[in-house]
Amino acid sequence: MSVTAPQGFRAAGITAGLKPSGKSDLALVVNDGPARHAAAVFTSNRVEAAPVTWSRVAVGDGRLDAVVLNSGGANACTGAQGFADTHRTAELVADALGISSGDLAVCSTGLIGELLPMDKIEAAVPQLVSQLGQAGGDAAAQAIMTTDTVPKQAAAARDGWSVGGMAKGAGMLAPALATMLVVVTTDAVVDAATLQDVLRAATSTTFDRIDSDGCQSTNDTVLLLASGASGVPVSREALTEAVTEVCASLARQLIADAEGAKHDIAIEIRTAASESDALTVARAIARNNLFKCAIFGDDPNWGRIVAAVGTTDAVFEPQQLDVSVNGVQVCRACGVGDDRSLVDLSGREVHVVVDLHAGSETATVWTNDLTHDYVHENSAYST
Amino acid sequence: MSVTAPQGFRAAGITAGLKPSGKSDLALVVNDGPARHAAAVFTSNRVEAAPVTWSRVAVGDGRLDAVVLNSGGANACTGAQGFADTHRTAELVADALGISSGDLAVCSTGLIGELLPMDKIEAAVPQLVSQLGQAGGDAAAQAIMTTDTVPKQAAAARDGWSVGGMAKGAGMLAPALATMLVVVTTDAVVDAATLQDVLRAATSTTFDRIDSDGCQSTNDTVLLLASGASGVPVSREALTEAVTEVCASLARQLIADAEGAKHDIAIEIRTAASESDALTVARAIARNNLFKCAIFGDDPNWGRIVAAVGTTDAVFEPQQLDVSVNGVQVCRACGVGDDRSLVDLSGREVHVVVDLHAGSETATVWTNDLTHDYVHENSAYST
Incomplete structure (x- = not known):
């Protein structure tokens, strides 16, 4: 029931000290392949956070090797320094993983208009990478929470392959996505172009159809990573059905945990x-x-x-x-x-x-x- | 500071028993002329209340002799019976005033989806008409309140002529008008076509620019009645300026009394x-x-x-x-x-x-x- 349910993925979640509460706030999801196809959907808000700008470019070639996510700060409306901080975060994590920073997506969530404490992130990266494991999905889902009261995870098992996912978000949920970070993984064998179609189809009937407060965020990101580790080629229809199932479950969990909701x-x-x-x-x-x-x-x-x-x-x-x-x-x-x-x-x-x-x-x-x-x-x- | 500030108008407000609270709930504004020009702006909500449908037709020829307004029930989503009740209200009041019901506008505010207690309205009409007077403006403004905590009135005095007005509304305030009933009066000498232009210009920069909760009502009505009783011909510009001043004051009062607002x-x-x-x-x-x-x-x-x-x-x-x-x-x-x-x-x-x-x-x-x-x-x- 997590992003590490499918084969070929490791994850971790630790406390870097970004949150005053001392709760975990830094997560990493790594695709160990053999394939590293990726698709993404981002907020349509014209005021987009630095990590969104970064990740749009990183996923532009249909490949991602890893995703680093932090809570405790949205890194939105932070100007040139904010973008430099996202770039630095990507390089720190990529160096520790031995990959190119251009194959790493960055997601941030928290207060808008404040710079991230980069010294804390830099100090935490070695521990973050050292904790990576197939059992790390739960910790990653915990570390991306903000006002969420429970972590959100889902999985869909099929014959020889599967889809897993995690999400955060409790307010600012609106069409075209909102204060929502989602990572969905699969070990199905699928090409990158199909992956993007599958994600668009799945989000259009799930995340695009929840609306907690009509407020659209600057940071929304939904990523779909495919490792191909199952060795099972899967049709577009079958993959769309499974990814939609996971996205629908996560979307339903987001609404169920919406800020202050009684119904x-x-x-x-x-x-x-x-x-x-x-x-x-x-x-x-x-x-x-x-x-x-x-x-x-x-x-x-x-x-x-x-x-x-x-x-x-x-x-x-x-x-x-x-x-x-x-x-x-x-x-x-x-x-x-x-x-x-x-x-x-x-x-x-x-x-x-x-x-x-x-x-x-x-x-x-x-x-x-x-x-x-x-x-x-x-x-x-x-x- | 009321709809009876300009010459040529009488008003009244009484308790017909439509509100469980026993507060006053039926108001009447009469234009005694010599002119009886009128202009109106209504809600753009496609689900419009029966009195809106009625009043659109009544004011269609640019003439209104009187306006009857009730709180304690919106008479919206009440089907054919609701429209028949509005028609009956207009006829009862018109008969008592000795005018044509086609020259009488009807405004209602309160809960949607419930029929008005017509027996109470019928029983109250004689008293309503008997209370008409130049001192009745305050009582009329009181009788149209729902969740309002204070009556809203305004006036603008000019050289030999004036504009007066009253409004109700405390929520459902949004562009294109909302849960808002407004009657503005003037004794200026002006033709009906100019009056409509003046009202459009005044509402576009006042009532159309308040938005308490984005919710648009089924009953919004703004009426402008001109008696010509001052005998003073007034330019379009001068009348627009004075009507805008009154509308701006009423709009500001609506926001200041918005439901639960602290700021x-x-x-x-x-x-x-x-x-x-x-x-x-x-x-x-x-x-x-x-x-x-x-x-x-x-x-x-x-x-x-x-x-x-x-x-x-x-x-x-x-x-x-x-x-x-x-x-x-x-x-x-x-x-x-x-x-x-x-x-x-x-x-x-x-x-x-x-x-x-x-x-x-x-x-x-x-x-x-x-x-x-x-x-x-x-x-x-x-x-």
Whole structure:
């Protein structure tokens, strides 16, 4: 259940002293091959952190030998010095591994606008490399946590090959990725071009469909590394299916650990004219603070749902909108439906279904409620 | 300082029993002429309440004789019965006033998805009409409150003529209007076509530039009524200036009373390539929950500001972004600027300035912080 589940990977996670808490904060994942194909998806935020700029170039040729990740500092909005620090981190780790720094991706997460304490990172690299091992996946997943309360890992075992993954992220989760670092590994035999297609397909229906708070981060990175160590050639379809399974599990874990959340909310849009329309409507609901507060209060306030739907340019006739919450059709033809007091919101999961009656497409976006604890976490601490 | 400040207007506000609290909930504003020109701006939400549908038609010919407003129920998503109830309300009031129901606008605010208790409205109409008077402006402003903690009124006196206004709204404030009912009156002599231009110009730089929570309502209505009772012909420019002054005051009062807010935040975008770009960037910041939580925590977390700017498609080079908070330039060239601890956030007003270095246009959007009290108000009560 970790990035070292597939053959050909070692990992480590240690305490470099970047976090005031003294918890582990530096992780490394190494692909020992024989293949070292890699694919990546990055944040679409135009203000991107130095490690994102670095890693875009590093993965540009479809090859990565290793990934170093730190929590305790995002190294975003840190100017030329920040980029020099990412470059230096890559060189320190590459030298210790005996690889080229150009084959090493760097990921950072934490507060924006502060320089990393490079003396601590430099001092920690020898220990980081010495701890590398096939049992190191759990430690790596621990070391990338920030406001996460639990590490997130997943794996999918297939006949002779497998996919593993880890993720961090608890807020700033939004389409096009957000405060999210993800490393997925596989020992399948696959070429680099296919790998990129597989990752795009997997993220588009998983990480791109979670939206905890509509806030998009400067550091989001999803990496997929393929070692080929299983010796098993795998079709694009089979690999896409397995990688999607791992990404879906990680995405679900991210929402379940979203900052302060009391409810995980699946917003399913049905009978849309297009998948794009379904996503637009689902995201408008997922980002509506009034709706999210109502769910926190166990209130199936469907008026806030239809009001959010009404702000979109999706194809639908307002008079035809139907809304169900946890199986009770509280809104029928944009009017009062079944008694809202029949809705049971006592559980963690909430299922909202909106029927647009405009076609046959569907999409689901996961979000969470807006709670006192979300406000507390994001007002009391700089993150 | 009310809708009855200009000559030619009477108003009233009474308790019809629509609110469980027993507070006043039914208001009436009558234009006694000699002119009865009217202009209106409505919500752009496609799910519009029955009274919005009604009032669009009523004001379509540029004439309104009166406006009846209720709190205690939005009459939105109430289907054919809801529209019939709005029609019936208009007829009851029109009959009592001896006017045509087609010259009467109806505004409603409160919970979505519930039918109005028409028996209570019918029973209250005689009293409502009997209370009409030039001193009734304050009572009308009281009767349209929902979660507002104070009534909102404004007036602008000019040489021989004046403008007055009242507003309600405390959440669901967003561009293109939101949970906001506004009636503005003037005794200036002006034609109906000019009146519509004046109202569009005034709302575009006032109500359209407040954004408390990004949530757009189904009921927003802004009405401008002109009695001509002063006998003073007024130029378009002079009337626009005075109506804008009243609208700006009401908009500022709405933000100051936004649900649970501890800080009022002016987000000023400078050196933008276009006014549209400046507005896009300002709204992206105004809707960023992480930023709004940080301000609640008195934390000048500029990383969340630049991350929000980076999600837009405005013209700018990320490396050139400058950000000041209350006069301290905390971010210079998208990197660390002056010491963030120098920022004083102890006051109610916060002033954020973002320089895009892409042109010479500017725009300011007002918002507020995201607080425990906002979550509490919007989770504990159906509104």
